[in-house]
Amino acid sequence: MKKLHEIQIIGQLKNIEGWDYKNGxxxxxxxxxxxxxxxxxxxxxxxxxxxxxxxPEWENVYNSLTIKLNTHDVGGITQNDFDLAIAIESIVNSQS
Incomplete structure (x- = not known):
């Protein structure tokens, strides 16, 4: 697993709607x-x-859910985080 650089992260965020990058x-x-x-x-x-x-790290209060992803083993974002975010989007979108 390789830690992604911020430029790579910003580029990949364009592929998953509504996700942001903040504080690692x-x-x-x-x-x-x-x-x-x-x-x-x-x-x-x-x-x-x-x-x-x-x-993930996540927090749930009644009808809200906040999800935070990073790869603790490398101290940052890896492709695994993006793969999971895409899977989460698929799950949430299938709920609608």
């Missing part, structure tokens, strides 16, 4: 209809995280 993390916040829908999406994301062996 890729992050995005979501709003859902209610807690049940939010928790359902979180569960689906958790299974994907296990499959990829890559786990």
């Amino acid at each position: 993390y890729l992050y995005k916040s979501y709003k859902f209809k209610n807690f049940k829908e939010t928790f359902s999406v979180m569960t689906r994301i958790a299974f994907e995280c296990e499959a990829q062996n890559h786990h």
Whole structure:
């Protein structure tokens, strides 16, 4: 796993809608209809995280979910973070 440079990160962010880069993390916040829908999406994301062996930092309050990604082993962003962000987007978009 190679740590990506900021220029690479900014370039790849163009491929995933709504994600930002701040303080060493890729992050995005979501709003859902209610807690049940939010928790359902979180569960689906958790299974994907296990499959990829890559786990986010996240925070949930009622119908909101904020996800932060980085690769702790390299102290920054890697392709694994982008792969997981793309998978998360797919999960969230399939919920709609």
